[in-house]
Structure formats: structure tokens, C-alpha cells
Amino acid sequence: MKITSLGYLRLESPEAKEWSTFGPEVLGLAVSEDPLGRDGTVALTNDDRPGRIVISEGRHNRLQRMGWEVPGADDLALAVEELERAGVAVRRATAEQCAAARVRDLVGFTDPAGFAHEVFYGQLVVPGSFRPGRAMSGFVTGAQGLGHIVLMVPDLAESLEFYRTVLGFKVSDEIDMGGERLVFLHVNPRHHTLAVAGVPGMRGLHHLMLQVGSVDDVGMAYDLCLDRKIPIAMTLGRHTNDRMLSFYLRSPSGFEIEYGWGADTVDEDQWVVTHMRSPSIWGHRPGDAPPPGCLEPGAGSRSS
Ligand SMILES: [Fe+2]
Structure with missing residues (x-):
């Protein structure tokens, strides 16, 4: 599988709201708009790709899923083939789920430890949009x-x-x-x-x-x-x-x-x-x- 980078993380936490100040003021992250407009969900980024880190209010502190980037649609199709050949059940995403993830297409699966993963291509980029939440030089992405x-x-x-x-x-x-x-x-x-x-x-x-x-x-x-x-x-x-x-x-x-x-x-x-x-x-x-x-x-x- 041709994974090229870690694209995003989705987390659940009772303390999700704290990230709206912790993220920008301490870490220097930028606050992104949540495309679903959910209350108690904080979307953050460290570059021009909005919502790389999304924390949603929930009962437990938990990594919900991680998003791995592949270069394009053909690579995503190959990834599906490889997962299925390895006996891994692949979940297709709806157009709404792709829009919420700000990607063109994604598939989901679960690894042997029980972690949920997504492989995607075509993440949204808004060139020149990143403004750190506090004075700093920026992030290496x-x-x-x-x-x-x-x-x-x-x-x-x-x-x-x-x-x-x-x-x-x-x-x-x-x-x-x-x-x-x-x-x-x-x-x-x-x-x-x-x-x-x-x-x-x-x-x-x-x-x-x-x-x-x-x-x-x-x-x-x-x-x-x-x-x-x-x-x-x-x-x-x-x-x-x-x-x-x-x-x-x-x-x-x-x-x-x-x-x-x-x-x-x-x-x-x-x-x-x-x-x-x-x-x-x-x-x-x-x-x-x-x-x-x-x-x-x-x-x-x-x-x-
Ligand atoms: Fe480390």
C-alpha cells in the first residue's frame, strides 16, 4: 500500500471544548471550521489543510480513527485490493462522510489491535490560509x-x-x-x-x-x-x-x-x-x- 503520510486524527474526549483554547494558545494550532457544525467539536490544523485534528465530545478519551494519505484514486483502489487480499474487511464511505472528512474518497478498516483506520486521497487544501494561534514560526508538514x-x-x-x-x-x-x-x-x-x-x-x-x-x-x-x-x-x-x-x-x-x-x-x-x-x-x-x-x-x- 502506498501510504505517503499521516493526514488526520479524530479523537473523542469529555474535555473536547478545552481544545478551543489549548490548541491555539498553547500549541499554536489554527482553529478550522467543522463542516458538520457540531457543538462540542473542535477542529484544528497545523497547516493549510483544515481540520487535521478533530476532537469531538464523548464519554472517553479515545483515538477514534487515524487517516492515512495515498497519492490518488488508483492508489486507493489498490489499497482496497491489498486489504481484502489480507482478509481485512473494508468499509466504503458515503459522499457525506467524505465531505465531512474533507477528502475526495476514503475507506475504513480495523487493525488487529482494534484501532480504526482510514485511507484517503484528495484532502482539502486552502493555500495561504494557515495562521498560527499564537506568535510562532509554524509547523513542519x-x-x-x-x-x-x-x-x-x-x-x-x-x-x-x-x-x-x-x-x-x-x-x-x-x-x-x-x-x-x-x-x-x-x-x-x-x-x-x-x-x-x-x-x-x-x-x-x-x-x-x-x-x-x-x-x-x-x-x-x-x-x-x-x-x-x-x-x-x-x-x-x-x-x-x-x-x-x-x-x-x-x-x-x-x-x-x-x-x-x-x-x-x-x-x-x-x-x-x-x-x-x-x-x-x-x-x-x-x-x-x-x-x-x-x-x-x-x-x-x-x-x-
Ligand atoms: Fe515522539
């Missing part, structure tokens, strides 16, 4: 997509196999975290668009990474978190694998935001997989935030 996500899955080997062989992700590297493997995967020059960690019996979104254009954007967000007493999940630090300088803050919806700058990119022709024993060269010390709260029972746990 384009060919690298929205950012990266780290998912917790009940069965690491099973999920990795699915993301690699069915969705077409390529391994960038791995980090051993005290006996646990954290595996990083790419589909474009971004070092990883997806990373996966095994958490027995559970699935969830650990964090969404947003990459900013300047190191000062990171420093100013750090100050804002201190001023507003927003819980820091991990202090400033630099990662070993993608060399990103970042810190992690706790979002109103349980999962964390990694706010980073300066990551290395992947040159697919030259790339060699390595593994590391530590996630950070320096920093990334635990902060004062409670543990991640965007978890639900994983599909693997239902059969056991």
Missing part, C-alpha cells in the same frame, strides 16, 4: 504530513506485521526500553510517522508529535506550560534516534503532545536499521503529569 503518533498495542509482533506488510510502513529503528521494544516506522522523510509499543491487554494513543520550525517555538511553549501550570510529562531533551529536541506535555484528553524541533530525516536509499538502548541523549526526564490516560482494552485481550 508538507511531504512529512501532520506529525507522528506513538500507539500502544496489546500484541507488538502482530501489529508490527500488519503495519509493515499490509500498510507498507518501513522500520526506521528500535529502542530497547528496559526490556520493552519501541519500534519506529516511516513512510516519508519524517524519521517516524508511527511508532509502536506493546502494552499487554491495552491499546491507546501515547502521544502525537508536532514539529515546529524553530527551537524558540519549543522554548516558548515550554514557558507557556510553566506559566499555565500545564502538566509536563517529560522535560526538554534530545532523542537518540531522530535527534529531535522536544518536551512532552499532557493534553486535556489524556494523551501527550511531543512538541519538537530539529529532527533528522530518512533517506530511504541510504537507510540502515539500527537499535538503541536509550530514547534520549540528554533530558526527557519524567515530569509532573499523571500517566497516559488515553487507553482502552485492546482487541488482542478480548480473545484471551
Whole structure:
């Protein structure tokens, strides 16, 4: 499957409304109009594609679905063929669902962990429309997509196999975290668009990474978190694998935001997989935030 980037995320949260200030004032995201005009739904973006991140009011903090971009209609048709060949049930979308997602066409399916995915092509772009919610330089998107996500899955080997062989992700590297493997995967020059960690019996979104254009954007967000007493999940630090300088803050919806700058990119022709024993060269010390709260029972746990 020819996935080229992470296009969008759809989340459910009792704290959805908080994102209307947290998104623009802390993260610098722009508020987009929700095409369905729903109360209690906040649509945000980090570039000229409106509504990349949509949080809807609901009972639980939950990743509802993630949208993966393919280049065009033929690639979407091929993706459907590949999913069906792999025995995955594919859900077609109505014209209304495509319009609400601001894409030309999409299909949905569920992965072995129970996560809902969509593959789409033809996302709406409004050139020149992005205005950050606070003074900052902007975000690194384009060919690298929205950012990266780290998912917790009940069965690491099973999920990795699915993301690699069915969705077409390529391994960038791995980090051993005290006996646990954290595996990083790419589909474009971004070092990883997806990373996966095994958490027995559970699935969830650990964090969404947003990459900013300047190191000062990171420093100013750090100050804002201190001023507003927003819980820091991990202090400033630099990662070993993608060399990103970042810190992690706790979002109103349980999962964390990694706010980073300066990551290395992947040159697919030259790339060699390595593994590391530590996630950070320096920093990334635990902060004062409670543990991640965007978890639900994983599909693997239902059969056991
Ligand atoms: Fe990250």
C-alpha cells in the first residue's frame, strides 16, 4: 500500500471544548471550521489543510480513527485490493462522510489491535490560509504530513506485521526500553510517522508529535506550560534516534503532545536499521503529569 503520510486524527474526549483554547494558545494550532457544525467539536490544523485534528465530545478519551494519505484514486483502489487480499474487511464511505472528512474518497478498516483506520486521497487544501494561534514560526508538514503518533498495542509482533506488510510502513529503528521494544516506522522523510509499543491487554494513543520550525517555538511553549501550570510529562531533551529536541506535555484528553524541533530525516536509499538502548541523549526526564490516560482494552485481550 502506498501510504505517503499521516493526514488526520479524530479523537473523542469529555474535555473536547478545552481544545478551543489549548490548541491555539498553547500549541499554536489554527482553529478550522467543522463542516458538520457540531457543538462540542473542535477542529484544528497545523497547516493549510483544515481540520487535521478533530476532537469531538464523548464519554472517553479515545483515538477514534487515524487517516492515512495515498497519492490518488488508483492508489486507493489498490489499497482496497491489498486489504481484502489480507482478509481485512473494508468499509466504503458515503459522499457525506467524505465531505465531512474533507477528502475526495476514503475507506475504513480495523487493525488487529482494534484501532480504526482510514485511507484517503484528495484532502482539502486552502493555500495561504494557515495562521498560527499564537506568535510562532509554524509547523513542519508538507511531504512529512501532520506529525507522528506513538500507539500502544496489546500484541507488538502482530501489529508490527500488519503495519509493515499490509500498510507498507518501513522500520526506521528500535529502542530497547528496559526490556520493552519501541519500534519506529516511516513512510516519508519524517524519521517516524508511527511508532509502536506493546502494552499487554491495552491499546491507546501515547502521544502525537508536532514539529515546529524553530527551537524558540519549543522554548516558548515550554514557558507557556510553566506559566499555565500545564502538566509536563517529560522535560526538554534530545532523542537518540531522530535527534529531535522536544518536551512532552499532557493534553486535556489524556494523551501527550511531543512538541519538537530539529529532527533528522530518512533517506530511504541510504537507510540502515539500527537499535538503541536509550530514547534520549540528554533530558526527557519524567515530569509532573499523571500517566497516559488515553487507553482502552485492546482487541488482542478480548480473545484471551
Ligand atoms: Fe515522539
